[in-house]
Amino acid sequence: MRHMKSIKHFNRTRSHYKLMFRNMCNSLIKYEKIKTTLNKAKELKKIIEPIINLSKIDNFNNRKLAFSLLRSKFSLFKLFDNLRKKFINRNGGYTRIIKYKYRSGDNALIAIIEFV
Template identity: 45%
Template sequence: MRHNKSGKRLGRNSSHRAAMMRNMVTSLLEHEKITTTDARAKELRKVVDRMITLGKRGDLHARRQASQVIRERKVVGKLFEVIGPRFKDRPGGYTRIIKLANRLGDNASQVIIELVEEEFSAKVRKTSQPAAEVVAAAVTEAADASSDEETAE
């Protein structure tokens, strides 16, 4: 029984699974978007978030830890020079999973996993008016516009 064992096995033994995850992390960080199955993407998200957190730290020890997982030196460099600083102010949630149609051969659910592009802003927009007044103003403007159209006809 697999009580308290985290992570999915994905139909592979441990060494094959670890190698597959390393290859997928390297590909995702290199291309910033890959297509895979839903179960693989959910497991990949955990490893990628750890790597980006190492990239945000940016010290030598973090670079060596990332090099143990990522197999290409240029991708490690990209992680620490481009991707890490991009997510500097973001507290987490570096990836997005978008569902696609099922694969034709075995009907496996396909997804696109990609790095989030837009800048994160923790600030909350405040309006000078309460929300109810903003909605009421929009409704009255729409009503005025429709009455103007009726009188013009």
């Protein structure tokens, strides 16, 4: 049975899953808009929103926690300096998922995930 298994593994090992979504988080912070499949965008939303909540309170501990998740100094500085000002008065819902089109190879639904 599938009780209490909320994350999708996308037919990858746990280490590959973590690296893939770490890379997607860094890309989303860097470009503020990325294209990916709909299922990956929904899973990315669950991962990136708690990281943005960390950035709203700028202290050393939150920076350490965010760096342990992102592993990128550029993303960390952009998150705590630029994006923090954008979301400081917002209680949640920092990202938006827009359905874009179907991929021609395997007919997967492509979505755009971006910051609000």
